[in-house]
Structures are given as C-alpha cells and as structure tokens.
Amino acid sequence: MEAGIVGLPNVGKSTLFNALTAAGIASENYPFCTIEPNVGAVAVPDARLARIEKHIPTQKIVPAVLKLVDIAGIVRGASEGEGLGNQFLSHIRAVDAILHVVRCFEESDVIHVEGSVDPIRDVETIDTELMLADLQSVESMTERATRTARTGDKDAKLRLEVLAECQKLLAEGKPARGLVYEEANLAKAFKELQLLTAKQVLYVANVDEEDLLGTGKHVMALRERATAEGGAVVPVCARLEAELSELDSAERAEMLESLGLSEPALASLARAAYQLLGLQSFFTAGEKEIRAWTIPAGATAPQAAGVIHTDFERGFIRCETYSVDDLDQYGSEKAIRDAGKMRIEGKGYIMRDSDVCHFLFNV
C-alpha cells in the first residue's frame, strides 16, 4: 500500500517528503526502503503497541509503515506536455492514494508559481490536469473497447458502459472518484480503468508556523472544499516538521511542548492516510518483537498471515487470536487462555482491528 505526494512546484512537497523519511524508521525492518530516492516510508504511530508491551515485555517494537512516493512534475498544462510533461501519470497510476500538498503559508521569499497564495485555485489546477489526463485515457480506452466489443466480448461491453459514465463526469469537470459502483462486475471494470482521479485524496495543508492547528482562512477554505467532496485535510507545517525530524527524541518532546503540541503533525498525517486507504492493523507479539502489520479492512486470516510471509498464506491451518482489549483486561496470554477467551479461528475468519495473532501453518 502506498501513497503518492503531489502538488504544484514550491508548495513544500520535498520539504515534507524529506521530513517524513528523516523521521526515521529502522530500514532493516523494511527492505523496500533502500531502493529509489523518491520512495520513502513513514511509521504509523499506534498507541496499542505500547499497551501490548505493558503485558508482553519485548526486545523490539516495529510499527506499521506507510510507503510514500514523491511525484514531481505537475504544473498547469502538464497533461499537454508542459514542465516534465506526462511522466507523472505512470507514477500516480501506481499508487493507492494521493497526498495532495497545498500551499497555505504566505512567506514572500518563496515564490508561488501562480503569483499568490490561493489553495482552492491550486487544487483546481492540479485536479484539472489529472482530469484532462483521465479524459485522454478514457478516449483511447473507449476506442479499444469499442473494437473488442464488436467481437461480442462481454467484459468490453461492461467496460464501455463504465467508460461512458466516466467520460460524462470528467467532461463536467468532476473527478472520477464521484462514481460508486455497488454491482461487483461494474466495480471491477471501473477499478481496472486505473483512472488518476478515481484515487482517494488526502489534502495536506502546508501551513505557517503561526497556524499549526490550521484555523487560518486558507486552511478553512480548503477544509470546506474537502468536506464537500467527502475528503479530509491535515494541517502540517512542513518546515517545522523538517526541523523536528532532525532532533533527538528528548529535544523533540521539548520543542513540541513549547509549541503546545502532543505529537508531530506527521503522526496524524500517517494515521489519516492509513484510514483513507481503508487499512487496519493486526499484531504479533512475543519476547523478540511486537509488531503491527497492515491489512486492508475485510482481509481473511490466511491473507493476514500472507502479509508476514507468502508461505504462511499457502500453509495456513488456523490462528489463535485475542484483542488488545482482552490483554488489558486479563493481563497475559495465559490468563486470556484460562478465562476461555483465546479464540481459534479458521480460513474464513475476517480479521478484526486490534487482533493479536499466533498463526499455525504447514511449511
């Protein structure tokens, strides 16, 4: 699961990306972090990890992470080849959700590409480029599907139906995420189009040091727009987060306190993005390690085991499960077992948020 950072030039994308990646996750736990320079990861802070550790002392705590991709190159006219042109398309297509960074800080020293700070105009500029790019792909996919449909291909006919609806919406200047398909085949056809504006968006309002809670007029305007779309805004001061990420934990705590904050804004950003992606966590816990693992809501027990290791999914037999609340209540795994609260779950089990699991499998 990964999120792509987009936004106009000079809005603070790189500052934010660097702060996120510098905030530091132990990369030996996450092999994918060592690859490309524009790919990073941020830990998703989770108070449940410490709750588990209270009852199960351990050597190491490993939080869930969100993978991030810094996507450069969207300017007005990008879909027509301005700036870096169309390169950004394939990068956005590959991510699961979008973090749209919007400049809400004034700062006359930092030039705004459009000459003034206006978050709504900026959001519309980016949206327009993405919608234009989608319209182009809808057109070419329609041509192809029309040809295939002539041979009597059922999937192509479904595809054409969905494409026509996308075309209509996009031509009205609305993003494709406004379309919701209940019927499974239509939903699948829609998903396969991989439209850029079908992805969920979280707006990151890059605020002034003076407006950390995001109550200023720029952020309020952005909030109003996001609410109308069913989306959310997280205020972040990228420059401040960059400074925080360079401090050790004692200095960081001191600085946060002096600012009247309980945690870096990156923490709420990571959580909001996690929620936006429809993700949840389950845990494994033992003396060596307590670890949060990421799964989509609705995943089955074998799928959850497969996140740990693909062999675990294939060889899944059953899992023993309890919740973090059970652990708080009974105080140890043994006490949970003695109270008859340790659940044995099979292949069809749908994972619940906060499950702590021991998997049994054949290798």
Ligand code: GDP
């Ligand atoms: P990008 O082009 O979107 O990647 O933007 P950068 O991250 O390079 O930032 C552009 C300029 O804005 C840099 O000079 C940053 O120092 C500055 N900047 C970024 N975030 C903030 C912020 O939160 N507050 C202020 N005042 N300046 C910022």
